[in-house]
Structure formats: C-alpha cells, structure tokens
Amino acid sequence: MELLRLQVLVCSGEECAKSQKLGLYNIFKTEIRKNNLEYEVELIKTKCLGLCDLGPVVIVYPSDIVYCNIKKEDVTEIVKQHFLKDKVVDRLVYKEDKKSRINNLDELELFKRQKRIALKNCGKINPENIEEYIAFDGYFALSKILNERTKEDVIGIIEESGLRGRGGGGFKTGLKWRLASAEESNQKYVICNADEGDPGAFMDRSILEGDPHSVIEAMAICGFAIGASKGFIYVRAEYPLAVERLKIAIAQAYEKGVLGENIFEKGFDFDIEIRLGAGAFVCGEETALMQSIEGKRGIPMPKPPFPIKSGLWGKPTVINNVETLSSIPQIILNGPSWFKSIGTLESPGTKVFALGGKISNPGLIEIPMGTTLEEIIYEIGGGIPNGKAFKAVQTGGPSGGCIPKENLDTPIEYETLRELGSMMGSGGMIVMDEDNCMVDVARFFLDFTKDESCGKCPPCRIGTKRLLEILERLTLGHGEDGDIEKLEHLGEGIKKTALCGLGQTAPNPVLSTLRHFKDEYENHIYEKKCTSKSCRALFVYDILEEKCTGCGICERNCIVGAISGKIGEVHIIDPLKCVRCGLCEQVCKFKAVVKV
Structure with missing residues (x-):
C-alpha cells in the first residue's frame, strides 16, 4: 500500500461542528481534488481534540501543525501553500503566547497538565481505519490475554489496577467482573452503556466517534474474563456519527477476526451488536437500559437482584460505561502498577470531563484523579472570562451538586466530591460566575430531571415536581417563609425513598445550593431580590442619566415600546411595559442600560 505524505484531520467535535456548517471538510476535499493531491493527502473527519474554543481546528500530520479558527477562505491558501509547496501558513497556526508556534499538541499547556488514557487515540487516528488502531497497539491487549493469560489473571489485573466505574457510581470494575465470573450460567452478557444524557456532556460520544475499537477490544476482554460470548x-440514536463509526469498526473487527468465532484461534467466541436508545435519560440507569435492550419500556427495576446475578434476559451481565472500557486495553498492556501510579490511592487513573460554562478554554479534558478543581478551572480552563468572579462549579450533571469557591482546593475523587454534596457523575463540569443565580441553577436542573423521570415511583414522579414548583415560586418572587425547610425535607425524603439513581440524586442541585448558597434563597424569599440579577421577575432595567447620550438606539430596538425619549435627551424605560428581554442592554454602546 502506497504511503500517504500528509494526513489532514478536520475536527468534528462539539464546537468544531460549526466547520461542517461552513462545509469546511467538503471545501478541503474539493481543493485537494482540484490540485490532484488525492494520493498524497488523506483527509479525515476526526473527533474532539479538546480545543473547542479554537474551532474549527485542522491538524496536519506528520508535521503536527495545528491550524485553528479556520474559515472557508483559508482552505485554498492552506492547500496551495502547505500541501503543494510545503510552506506552513503561519498566520493560521495556533500560538499559545501569541509568538511561539505550536507544532505538537503535547506542547500545549492545556495538554501538559493532562494525562490521556481513555482519549489516547482521539484526534490522532482515523477512527474508520482499523489498521491505524492496530498501529497504535490496538488489539494487542486482547491477543496478549488470549495467548498468555487465564480468566483469573485478567480479573486480577483489573482488580489490582483499582479501576472504578467512570459512569458515576465508582464501583470497582474488577470486583464487578469477579462476581459475574463466579456465576454459573450457559449464557452471560457484556453491555457497554453509551447512553450519555447529561446536558453538556460529550465524553462517551467523543470516544465512540474518535476511537471505537478501544471499546470493542475492551468488551471482548471482559467477555473472556467473565465467560460471556455476547x-x-x-x-442513543442522537449520536449518528458514533453509531456509524461503531458499525464500521465492528464490521472491520469481524473481518480481521478479532470478533466472531475462534478469536486468535484460541477457541474464544465473542459477538457484538448495537442497540439504539430513544434518548430517555433514565435509560442510563442499568436496569432501565436492560429493559430497553429487551424491547420493553425503559424503566428501572428494584435491586437486588443485581445485573451480575440476573441481568439481561435473566442472565449474569456486566455493564460498564464507555470511558471505563476504553481504559481496559491500556491497563492490560502497561500493567496495573502503571495505572495505579496515576491518580490517588482510592481513585487511581484519570477522569475525562466536558469542561463548559463560564470558562475561557471550554472543551474535553482528561486529568489524573486528585487534580484540584482550582487547577482544572484556572490552569487548564484558563479561568473565568470577561473579568468576572468565579462563583461555583457543578459536577456530575443534573444529578450532581454545586461546589463554591471556598472548596476550590478539593481534589477530584469520588469520596471528596460526595462529601461536598456533589458527585463524579459521567463527567460534566459546568463553571458558573457571579452572574449565575444559584436558585435558578437548581430550578434549571430540577426542570430537566422532572421531565426525565420515568414516573414509576411516586417520590421521583411527584417529589421532583413539588420541588420544582417551590423553586419556580422563588424565582418569580413568590417565596414564602418555610420554603427552605420544605425544600430540605422534601429533598432528603426523595433521596431516601426513590427507586433508582435518577430519583435518588435528583435533589442534589437543590440540597447543595442550599448548603453553600443559603443566603441567595433567603434573599429571594424575604427581600424579593436576586443578587445575581438573573431572575427576570426580581429586577428591572433602568437607564443611567450620566451615561445616556440620547442616541435612541435602545428605543429603536425595544420590541414592546417600553422606552421613550427624544434624540439628544436621556431616555426612560417604563417598567410596566418592559418584558426584560435584555436587548436594550445589548445594543447600548455606552453601558447606560443597567439592571437594578
């Protein structure tokens, strides 16, 4: 096979997806064809590189040139200068300090503080080419265990590594495998939980789109260890690119003989099928997920029995999420001691987070366990933009809690986050600044979990609705004495009595904000004020006389006619007509329009 001179990776991650709207990939394809470079340049649509704020991002290998913020008109220049003449287009190359060109991703400060295990191949290989995965030691771990190890050996390695479930619960992976292995059954199953439903989370999706073979290999390893053949x-069906690449990867794995019958001629059979979810958040819960695979309504079932004893179709079943599985091949190849040397004693290894919200460098990061929240937000995330003050960070998605600035020195571990009223979750991390109202934040997440409740158990079905009703009253200025006590009592009751993890963790945003930001709740109830000026019913817009020039732009843009005044004179806002859309504040060039 003829070697390609250049490999061009066009990122198709969350923020870089805008490049697809611009037709960037297709423009590159057209220009490459126009210049007769099809045999010298391989164009690949890859997955998130963790540089979301710089998107669209294009990387050229083997020179490792990182082009960022690419526009349509830049493509022709890159093709003609770089691809044809081997002259780097310097103005488009990412420069971290505005002077020094970055020629390798590992040189970035953003990546220096990270350790990539689950994301090892994402953005570096063509996920639709099994040969590239193999070139990066792909399927070597599966070959190694089938040729050199027993089932007991494999379980022992995973146990010794200390790997814990990255889906949020943190259950020890090796123990789960051992318990399933001990079960006697003519059929066992391995399930990869890729039903990632947290708002703003895209960790599992990125791995499936960027490195699907790592998950396939890990599932086969798990199958061998526990005695499963399926x-x-x-x-979720909302991940069409992930589904497409999984289908391609599975077909290639069968073709290469690393899936199917008699793998590596060692008498081990293992098959994989894809099942599409309809987007129900509750199907991230393992029993609801299995109900869905069986063709039933996806609702949680009481435990015990646990899946390792009676899971899919009543057979012993191991369920691991995408990130957990993607670490398995690396642990087998490098050994448990290597994995334990990263992270902390109780939480070894790394954790992938989707860092978003009020942060300068949003994106996908993978950090060693034990890294503090402060390091993540200020050293990797680049701090809070626009000179705003940090207020809180929410971890664990809608089931997590909000952690204030007083606890920024908290190391990322399962237990430490739980002590603060939050949780690891699947890996969402939303940063909030001084403009965020914590009562409204709690209302937002309760609104989500209330809608996603399957409705099976009354504590979740009714309790989340009652919590939301109180929070909505508070944000509308109708709070009453005793509401805080009602929220606490109801939240604790739901946690103790709900059937599944969705209901048991749904009150976390409320209880954690009450714990750390009680004064904001009191202001909403007793002062009828929102100190962050985020709740529309609790503030009005006014025009500062000393700053208003009478230009009239606010009046011309007011959609409800709430602003009046003559050109050259100070304008006035009628609070009874104002709907607080904020457009006047946005268009005022003199910052004369303010919330009061």
Missing part, C-alpha cells in the same frame, strides 16, 4: 453497545 456483547451489546447501547447508544
């Missing part, structure tokens, strides 16, 4: 990948 696996299912449960992925």
Whole structure:
C-alpha cells in the first residue's frame, strides 16, 4: 500500500461542528481534488481534540501543525501553500503566547497538565481505519490475554489496577467482573452503556466517534474474563456519527477476526451488536437500559437482584460505561502498577470531563484523579472570562451538586466530591460566575430531571415536581417563609425513598445550593431580590442619566415600546411595559442600560 505524505484531520467535535456548517471538510476535499493531491493527502473527519474554543481546528500530520479558527477562505491558501509547496501558513497556526508556534499538541499547556488514557487515540487516528488502531497497539491487549493469560489473571489485573466505574457510581470494575465470573450460567452478557444524557456532556460520544475499537477490544476482554460470548453497545440514536463509526469498526473487527468465532484461534467466541436508545435519560440507569435492550419500556427495576446475578434476559451481565472500557486495553498492556501510579490511592487513573460554562478554554479534558478543581478551572480552563468572579462549579450533571469557591482546593475523587454534596457523575463540569443565580441553577436542573423521570415511583414522579414548583415560586418572587425547610425535607425524603439513581440524586442541585448558597434563597424569599440579577421577575432595567447620550438606539430596538425619549435627551424605560428581554442592554454602546 502506497504511503500517504500528509494526513489532514478536520475536527468534528462539539464546537468544531460549526466547520461542517461552513462545509469546511467538503471545501478541503474539493481543493485537494482540484490540485490532484488525492494520493498524497488523506483527509479525515476526526473527533474532539479538546480545543473547542479554537474551532474549527485542522491538524496536519506528520508535521503536527495545528491550524485553528479556520474559515472557508483559508482552505485554498492552506492547500496551495502547505500541501503543494510545503510552506506552513503561519498566520493560521495556533500560538499559545501569541509568538511561539505550536507544532505538537503535547506542547500545549492545556495538554501538559493532562494525562490521556481513555482519549489516547482521539484526534490522532482515523477512527474508520482499523489498521491505524492496530498501529497504535490496538488489539494487542486482547491477543496478549488470549495467548498468555487465564480468566483469573485478567480479573486480577483489573482488580489490582483499582479501576472504578467512570459512569458515576465508582464501583470497582474488577470486583464487578469477579462476581459475574463466579456465576454459573450457559449464557452471560457484556453491555457497554453509551447512553450519555447529561446536558453538556460529550465524553462517551467523543470516544465512540474518535476511537471505537478501544471499546470493542475492551468488551471482548471482559467477555473472556467473565465467560460471556455476547456483547451489546447501547447508544442513543442522537449520536449518528458514533453509531456509524461503531458499525464500521465492528464490521472491520469481524473481518480481521478479532470478533466472531475462534478469536486468535484460541477457541474464544465473542459477538457484538448495537442497540439504539430513544434518548430517555433514565435509560442510563442499568436496569432501565436492560429493559430497553429487551424491547420493553425503559424503566428501572428494584435491586437486588443485581445485573451480575440476573441481568439481561435473566442472565449474569456486566455493564460498564464507555470511558471505563476504553481504559481496559491500556491497563492490560502497561500493567496495573502503571495505572495505579496515576491518580490517588482510592481513585487511581484519570477522569475525562466536558469542561463548559463560564470558562475561557471550554472543551474535553482528561486529568489524573486528585487534580484540584482550582487547577482544572484556572490552569487548564484558563479561568473565568470577561473579568468576572468565579462563583461555583457543578459536577456530575443534573444529578450532581454545586461546589463554591471556598472548596476550590478539593481534589477530584469520588469520596471528596460526595462529601461536598456533589458527585463524579459521567463527567460534566459546568463553571458558573457571579452572574449565575444559584436558585435558578437548581430550578434549571430540577426542570430537566422532572421531565426525565420515568414516573414509576411516586417520590421521583411527584417529589421532583413539588420541588420544582417551590423553586419556580422563588424565582418569580413568590417565596414564602418555610420554603427552605420544605425544600430540605422534601429533598432528603426523595433521596431516601426513590427507586433508582435518577430519583435518588435528583435533589442534589437543590440540597447543595442550599448548603453553600443559603443566603441567595433567603434573599429571594424575604427581600424579593436576586443578587445575581438573573431572575427576570426580581429586577428591572433602568437607564443611567450620566451615561445616556440620547442616541435612541435602545428605543429603536425595544420590541414592546417600553422606552421613550427624544434624540439628544436621556431616555426612560417604563417598567410596566418592559418584558426584560435584555436587548436594550445589548445594543447600548455606552453601558447606560443597567439592571437594578
């Protein structure tokens, strides 16, 4: 096979997806064809590189040139100068300090503080080419265990590594495998939980789109260890690219003989099928997920029995999420001691987070366990933009809690986050600044979990609705004495009595904000004020006389006619007509329009 001179990776991650709207990939394809470079340049649509704020991002290998913020008109110049003449287009190359060109991703400060295990191949290989995965030691771990190890050896390695479930619960992966292995059954199953439903989370999706073979290999390893011959990948249908690449990867794995019958001629059989979820958040819960795979309504079932004893179709079943599985091949190849040397004693290894919200460098990061929140937000995330003050960070998605600035020195571990009223979750991390109202934040997440409740158990079905009703009253200025006590009592009751993890963790945003930001709740109830000026019913817009020039732009843009005044004179806002849309504040060039 003829070697390609250049490999061009066009990122198709969350922020870089805008490049697809611009037709960037297709423009590159057209220009490459126009210049007769099809045999010298391989164009690849890859996955998130963790440089979301710089998107669209294009990387050229083997020179490792990182082009960022690419526009349509830049493509022709890159093709003609770089691809044809081997002259780097310097103005488009990412420069971290505005002077020094970055020629390798590992040189970035953003990546120096990270350790990539689950994301090892994402953005570096063509996920649709099994040969590239193999070139990066792909399927070597599966070959190694089938040729050199027993089932007991494999379980022992995972146990010794200390790997814990990255889906949020933190259950020890090796123990789960051992318990399933001990069960006697003519059929066992391995399930990959790729039903990632947290708002703003895209960790599992990025791995499936950027490195699907790592998950396939890990599932086969798990199958060998527990005595299973069948696996299912449960992925939501809203991830079409992930589904497409999984299908391609599975077909290639069968063709290469690393899936199917008699793998590596060692008498081990293992098959994988994809099952599409309809987007129900509750199907991230393992029993609801299995109900969905079986073709039933996806609702949680009481435990015990646990899946390792009676899971899919009543058979012993191991369920691991995407990130957990993607670490398995690396642990087998490098050894448990290597994995334990990263992270902390109780939480070894790394954790992938989708860092978003009020942060300068949003994106996908993978950090060693034990890294503090302060390091993540200020050293990796680049701090809070626009000179705003940090207020809180929410971890664990809608089931997590909000952590204030007083606890920024908290190391990322399962237990430490739980002590603060939050949780690891699947890996969402939303940063909030001084403009965020914590009562409204709690209302937002309760609104989500209330809608996503399956409705099976009354504590979740009714309790989340009652919590939301109180929070909505508070944000509308109708709070009453005793509401705080009602929120606390109801939240604790739901946690103790709900059937599944969705209901048991739904009150976390409320209880954690009450714990750390009680004064904001009191202001909403007793002062009828929102100190962050985020709740529309609790502030009005006014025009500062000393700053208003009478230009009239606010009046011309007011959609409800609430602003009046003559050109050259100070304008006035009628609070009874104002709907607080904020457009006047946005268009005022003199910052004369303010919230009061």
